[in-house]
Amino acid sequence: MNRSATALLVALAIAGCSKPAPDPVEQIVVRKPGDPAVTVPTPAARDATAVGKQAFAASCAACHAVTASAPAGVGPTLYGVVGRKAGTLPGFAYSAAMKGSGLTWSGEKIDTFLANPQDLIPGTAMSAGAVTDPATRQAIAAYLTSLRNGG
Ligand code: HEC
Structure with missing residues (x-):
């Protein structure tokens, strides 16, 4: 390799080093084909989610779990319920x-x-x-929607 080619390579290497580091990855979302798009909640949606979480604890949690791996209670787990066909969670005896x-x-x-x-x-x-x-119902729906997004 001649000198000018070496100099060019060194220059390229330096240019490469001065590039800003890529942003750290905050979240990796795995989506199966056909799943609805995952959306980033707005601040208003996040408030509704917090209200919904409380309302869920008061009105629904006695019968429904909200994690994927939880055993069924009186009702099926509602993790990922939004986008799910009604009555199809494996292992739960639906009506x-x-x-x-x-x-x-x-x-x-x-x-x-x-x-x-x-x-x-x-x-x-x-x-x-x-x-x-109605506002409480919508807040609960927002909370259940957020579960699939990792909230
Ligand atoms: C007394 C127990 C009980 C309470 C309280 C209860 N549920 Fe349920 N829920 C059930 C049962 C049992 C089923 C299954 C119904 C069927 O098979 O017909 C069910 C089914 C559901 C389903 C359909 C799930 C699916 O996989 O298709 C949703 C959604 C749901 N409940 C939401 C809620 C929410 C939200 C609340 C609180 C506001 C709530 N439930 C409170 C017992 C309960």
């Missing part, structure tokens, strides 16, 4: 009504369900958990 509902859970569907579970799914085995206050 025929829930299994046959054909629903896929979204925040809105959870809101409607909680307003009156028997209205949306006549014959569901969820005998408690109706929430009369």
Whole structure:
């Protein structure tokens, strides 16, 4: 290698070193094909999530766990429920009504369900958990949506 080629390589190496370091990776999200996009919550959504978490603890946690690995309680774990087809978590004995509902859970569907579970799914085995206050229902739906995003 001649001198000028060596000088060029040295210059390139120095240029390479002066590049700013890449931002540290804060979160790696693994998404299966067909999963809904993972969104970054806005501050308002984060507030709703916090309110929803409390409301969930008061009204739902007696029957529902919220982690992926938790054993089923009286109700199925609600980790990842948003985007899940109703009545399909393996290993939970759902009612025929829930299994046959054909629903896929979204925040809105959870809101409607909680307003009156028997209205949306006549014959569901969820005998408690109706929430009369719309803001509380929406906060719970926001909280359940956040679970899949690691919140
Ligand atoms: C008394 C126990 C109980 C309480 C309290 C309760 N649930 Fe349930 N929930 C159940 C049962 C049992 C099922 C299964 C229903 C079926 O198979 O028809 C269920 C099912 C669900 C499902 C459908 C899950 C799926 O995999 O399809 C959602 C969503 C849900 N509950 C949300 C809630 C929320 C949110 C609250 C609190 C506001 C709540 N539940 C309170 C017992 C309960």
